[in-house]
Amino acid sequence: MNRPGLILYGAAAYVLFNVAFLYMIGFLLQLPIPKAINDGTSSAWPVALVINVGLIFLFGFFHSLMARQAFKSWWTRIIPADAERSTYVLQSALFLTLAIWQWRPMPETIWIVNGALAWLTYGICALGVFLVLLSTFLIDHFELFGLRQIWTANSAQPMPKPEFKTPGLYRFVRHPMQLGVILVLLGTPHMTVGHALFAGLMTVYVMIGLWFEERSLVREFGDTYRAYQAMVPMLIPRMTPLRSGDLEARHG
Helix, strand or coil: CCHHHHHHHHHHHHHHHHHHHHHHHHHHHCCCCCCCCCCCCCCCHHHHHHHHHHHHHHHHHHHHHCCCHHHHHHHCCCCCHHHHHHHHHHHHHHHHHHHHHHCCCCCCEEEECCHHHHHHHHHHHHHHHHHHHHHHHHHCHHHHCCHHHHHHHHCCCCCCCCCCCCCHHHHCCCCHHHHHHHHHHHCCCEEEHHHHHHHHHHHHHHHHHHHHHHHHHHHHHCHHHHHHHHHCCCCCCCCCCCCCCHHHHHHC
16 A cells, blocks of 8 residues: 555544544434434344344454454454554444444334433533543544554554543543543433444443453553552543542552
């Protein structure tokens, strides 16, 4: 893949993922879009359940598989290493799009709220979007989505080595991005069986993904990350921020 092609590939993967994520929000909130979570072909309840579980399984399976180091080592023998992250982002967008496109409605209502409570649920969803977006920029938005890898390769510069840092939200909670995703999944004034299934399965996947990610971070940063784990909760924010020097003091 030539360099201009690699840049276009990375940009396309970035745009497609963000479009898919934004569409997912409208899908869950049942906004007037071509396909919302309670729209589409109706199926018998057992059939709908099997199809919907299978769609989320496909998303989670490939999302987890392609994040494993052993797979990356094999995969980068086939594709340019600089495009590995962009390919990961692209497959995430495609499997999320597939799940939305083929989702079978299960429209039975679990709860529905109006007025101030409805606005509260919209606020929860908006907070989740804010946490996801802010978290990506606090670490490295462009590296997370594969753009920095492509840009540094194009400019013949080496990628900087990973550093352990706890900017902003990461002083309150270890995984603010995943917390934001869960809030997006749950923040709705009209919770149906299908929405609850989508949100529940995605939340289970988030927790499984965090288990793998935590192990990877311990391998990479050792006792520094173990001290961070002991002092900062995974998903429920602590009341006061982690102070500079706290990790060194605990590690020492």
